Amino acid sequence: MTEHLPVLLVIIPLLAAPVAALLHWRRSSWAFALVTTAATFGVSVLLLREVLQEGTIVYSLGGWAAPYGIEYRVDIVSAYVALVVSAIGAIVMPYSFRSIAKEVEAGKAPYLYAALLLCLTGLLGITLTGDVFNLFVFLEISSISTYALIAMGSDRRALHASYKYLIMGSIGATFIVIGIGMLYVMTGTLNMADLAERLPYVSGRTESVAFAFLTVGISLKLALFPLHLWLPDAYTYAPSSVTVFLASTATKVAVYMLVRVFFTVFGVFFSFQVMTLHWVLLPLALTAVLAASVIAIYQENVKRLLAYSSVAQIGYMILGIALGTVTGVAAGLIHLFNHALMKGALFMCMGAVMYQVGSVRIEAFRGLGRKMPWTMAAFVASGLSLVGVPLTVGFVSKWFLVLSVVEQGMWWVALLVLLGSLLAVVYIWKVVEAAYFQPYEGAGEVREAPLSLLVPTWVMVAGSLWFGMDATFTAGVARRAAETLLGVGP
Amino acid sequence: MSVFPEGSEGFALLAGVLLPLAGTLLIGVFRNRPNLREGATLVTATLLFLLVASLVPGVLEGARPRVTLVEVLPGLPLVLELEPLGLLFALVASLLWIVTSVYSIGYMRGHHEENQTRFYIFFAVALASVMGVAFAGNLITLFIFYEVLTLCTFPLVTHHQTEEAKKAGRVYLGILLTTSIGLQLLAIVWTYFLAGTLDFRPGGILNGARLSGPAAATLLALYVFGVGKAAVMPVHRWLPAAMVAPTPVSALLHAVAVVKAGVFTVLKVSVYIFGPEFIRSMGAADLLVWVAGATIILASLVAFTKDNLKARLAYSTVSQLSYIVLGALLATRWGIVGGGMHIAMHAFGKITLFFGAGAIMVAAHKTEISQMRGLGRVMPVTFGAFLVASLSMIGLPPAGGTWSKWFLGLGTLQAGELGLLAVLMISTLLSLYYLLEIPVKAFFLPPREAGEHPGGIQEAPLPMLIAMVATALGTVALFFAPDLVYELMSLVAGP
Numbered sequence: 001m002t003e004h005l006p007v008l009l010v011i012i013p014l015l016a017a018p019v020a021a022l023l024h025w026r027r028s029s030w031a032f033a034l035v036t037t038a039a040t041f042g043v044s045v046l047l048l049r050e051v052l053q054e055g056t057i058v059y060s061l062g063g064w065a066a067p068y069g070i071e072y073r074v075d076i077v078s079a080y081v082a083l084v085v086s087a088i089g090a091i092v093m094p095y096s097f098r099s100i101a102k103e104v105e106a107g108k109a110p111y112l113y114a115a116l117l118l119c120l121t122g123l124l125g126i127t128l129t130g131d132v133f134n135l136f137v138f139l140e141i142s143s144i145s146t147y148a149l150i151a152m153g154s155d156r157r158a159l160h161a162s163y164k165y166l167i168m169g170s171i172g173a174t175f176i177v178i179g180i181g182m183l184y185v186m187t188g189t190l191n192m193a194d195l196a197e198r199l200p201y202v203s204g205r206t207e208s209v210a211f212a213f214l215t216v217g218i219s220l221k222l223a224l225f226p227l228h229l230w231l232p233d234a235y236t237y238a239p240s241s242v243t244v245f246l247a248s249t250a251t252k253v254a255v256y257m258l259v260r261v262f263f264t265v266f267g268v269f270f271s272f273q274v275m276t277l278h279w280v281l282l283p284l285a286l287t288a289v290l291a292a293s294v295i296a297i298y299q300e301n302v303k304r305l306l307a308y309s310s311v312a313q314i315g316y317m318i319l320g321i322a323l324g325t326v327t328g329v330a331a332g333l334i335h336l337f338n339h340a341l342m343k344g345a346l347f348m349c350m351g352a353v354m355y356q357v358g359s360v361r362i363e364a365f366r367g368l369g370r371k372m373p374w375t376m377a378a379f380v381a382s383g384l385s386l387v388g389v390p391l392t393v394g395f396v397s398k399w400f401l402v403l404s405v406v407e408q409g410m411w412w413v414a415l416l417v418l419l420g421s422l423l424a425v426v427y428i429w430k431v432v433e434a435a436y437f438q439p440y441e442g443a444g445e446v447r448e449a450p451l452s453l454l455v456p457t458w459v460m461v462a463g464s465l466w467f468g469m470d471a472t473f474t475a476g477v478a479r480r481a482a483e484t485l486l487g488v489g490p
Numbered sequence: 491m492s493v494f495p496e497g498s499e500g501f502a503l504l505a506g507v508l509l510p511l512a513g514t515l516l517i518g519v520f521r522n523r524p525n526l527r528e529g530a531t532l533v534t535a536t537l538l539f540l541l542v543a544s545l546v547p548g549v550l551e552g553a554r555p556r557v558t559l560v561e562v563l564p565g566l567p568l569v570l571e572l573e574p575l576g577l578l579f580a581l582v583a584s585l586l587w588i589v590t591s592v593y594s595i596g597y598m599r600g601h602h603e604e605n606q607t608r609f610y611i612f613f614a615v616a617l618a619s620v621m622g623v624a625f626a627g628n629l630i631t632l633f634i635f636y637e638v639l640t641l642c643t644f645p646l647v648t649h650h651q652t653e654e655a656k657k658a659g660r661v662y663l664g665i666l667l668t669t670s671i672g673l674q675l676l677a678i679v680w681t682y683f684l685a686g687t688l689d690f691r692p693g694g695i696l697n698g699a700r701l702s703g704p705a706a707a708t709l710l711a712l713y714v715f716g717v718g719k720a721a722v723m724p725v726h727r728w729l730p731a732a733m734v735a736p737t738p739v740s741a742l743l744h745a746v747a748v749v750k751a752g753v754f755t756v757l758k759v760s761v762y763i764f765g766p767e768f769i770r771s772m773g774a775a776d777l778l779v780w781v782a783g784a785t786i787i788l789a790s791l792v793a794f795t796k797d798n799l800k801a802r803l804a805y806s807t808v809s810q811l812s813y814i815v816l817g818a819l820l821a822t823r824w825g826i827v828g829g830g831m832h833i834a835m836h837a838f839g840k841i842t843l844f845f846g847a848g849a850i851m852v853a854a855h856k857t858e859i860s861q862m863r864g865l866g867r868v869m870p871v872t873f874g875a876f877l878v879a880s881l882s883m884i885g886l887p888p889a890g891g892t893w894s895k896w897f898l899g900l901g902t903l904q905a906g907e908l909g910l911l912a913v914l915m916i917s918t919l920l921s922l923y924y925l926l927e928i929p930v931k932a933f934f935l936p937p938r939e940a941g942e943h944p945g946g947i948q949e950a951p952l953p954m955l956i957a958m959v960a961t962a963l964g965t966v967a968l969f970f971a972p973d974l975v976y977e978l979m980s981l982v983a984g985p
Binding site: 396 | 560561562563564630633634637638648651656663664667671672675676679682683
């Protein structure tokens, strides 16, 4: 059984998706999805444990060996990201029970859960696969299901947001597949390990062009500035649970794709020395951090504010990775985990406010500190984490990021990173001020959100405090993953 | 000879941090029964002081109890370790917590304040953070508790939740977080990168690091400005802004706990991260001592111009804090001793002054100094205590401030900085005027208009008077018996 763990991680949600679509009796599709995501999470935990003990797992689908068969290659990075994705998938399900029931028509809900499971399949498949075309297939699965998920938002603008993402996402995917095609033409293989071996021997412009196409395509999926334009609308108008899920998984998996393609397929030498990737990514990442944070400050819709904040946080992740050092890549990977926790909790608070108040504009938050104390307390705790206050996961990320930058002697970059934190104080402060310093002006009575919304939120907050106080697991795994990627470790 | 069995002193440190937190639970439980609630605060404060006091004999004999807790970052655990400077700070803070609690009872009730339970809870949390700062065994632990202190004092500063409080809260949080995240964190990461550790060690941890003179000066500057709570100009604006808080908050936190945490951090970094010899040999503080000196003079001059009593006291605090920063940056034996002693002397003196300000507000409803002429005749105890405490601030016998100023002066001579000695002298003269003006005019001048003090103004409520007299007597006691303070600081400064 255990040797099939990699494929199980993908098969379980994949087969569950059509079943969930067909279950129309009461909330049975929700219950089914709940069980599925919980099982998926369990499998990913087992998988990570096995990888940490045994090393990289290589699994041939259907028993057909590469290069003709599709191979799953699960190393520490894969298992780590897969864990994050499946954990978020699992925690979002109890939360969705009421949230989706309120925001999406009952008839559409089974399709939403089916799409969610398909999205989960796609994302997990990306993290596990060792074949570039298989990666593209899973990417498309996750993207298309995402378009459907976003379109189900209750606001009419959700359709427009989904359409915009569809166009931009397809462009991105097309760029990626062009890059993959060029790689195939040059080397004759689609297997990542084989590509890594053969690419150093093919020289010529095709390789550079393929690299460029892949960079642009992946950056679009990543929402790296300035290719982030799809993200704010998509996060704002999607149903609340969907935003929680997407914000914590989709861009993280895109970061994974970036690391895989640049470090494993092309290799550190080609990416950093020949193509000087850091000169491209570093300025863009810094711009993302500063520009997106400033834009966030001026947003009137808090969900949109958090969306721009996500763009900034993605900038942090790319910043660490672009440094190309063990500490830097580890910092980026740590932030991947931590941001999933922080942003997930923040968007869950948004969903709770939407559920009780019906709006997430800043005016709706007035006086909520008294009316919805637990929700707003969760917001404050996660907000502090975003800023980087000690004892929270955000601090751990900041620490490693600043350390990795200081190690390279890049003082201005360090100051700009810290400036980003201070900008985060401003936009988090905006919401805190409205909630705690202004009186409630709404029409009716507002009470605290129901437990099924609060408990998952606080589980995420507890996670961000726990891993903030004891970072040995996340930092240790991230460091090992970085070492594997850079080829300096065992 | 210690009260504790072998090896358990370390856990006494943990208890010191957790005890106030346990107190918050009791306070919360008794939220609807004010007398029991205040009793909970008093009991917790007393127990804390007894706990800290029991650690004194061991430390004087050379014991340095230490306990390692969870590993927050790989290679950087949360460590609590007791050394004389931390013990001094903890003693001052815990003792004055008891007194302030007594005072708060009188003030919060006399002023009919709302949300008192929230007030007492966050007060206790703030004291827990102060204990954490005092007992921190490495920089990361100190930084963590430092940030917690900023955050948990925020609800206290903005207690009244008025528009004014909100604006002040913005300045408070804005400056403190900007300095700590933007400057202090950078300094800490840099230090870790240079030294590979963040432990506090006698003689510092930077001796083996490759650090040029200008770089060392920059690092020290990052700390001095990054520790916003030390209120070195220009990052001092949060202190006057925080005066919008209820007076017990101003008294304990901004005369004793929060600001002292700031200068304590500067002292600790100077002595245990850089080391006095390192600072002197690298010339790292050459420019910074003048920044401290400028703050001393400029803040005194601003204090002159303030008619609002709390504002004047706030700027006086800014000035006095830079005395301690100066002592730390001079990096001479007497400078360190004087600076550390001033932590205790200034605490007792300033808290009395703030107590007085609060008493005047509650009993006579006056906040501006120009309105206080002749008030001393109806409120003799208040202004008497005010007078005694002023003497401590100025540095005149029979108040304890005499000793700290004396040693600071010696410190400037030891460093060969006659200019800074002049700074000390000038600021003494300035504080003589802007502080003594208040009680002198209250006692010896008649009110400006007849009827300015309507009949019926009496002395402040009894709890407030008791607290004020206690701390005023404390300043006098510290003049006659500064031994413990002196001994503890001598251990810190070394031979």
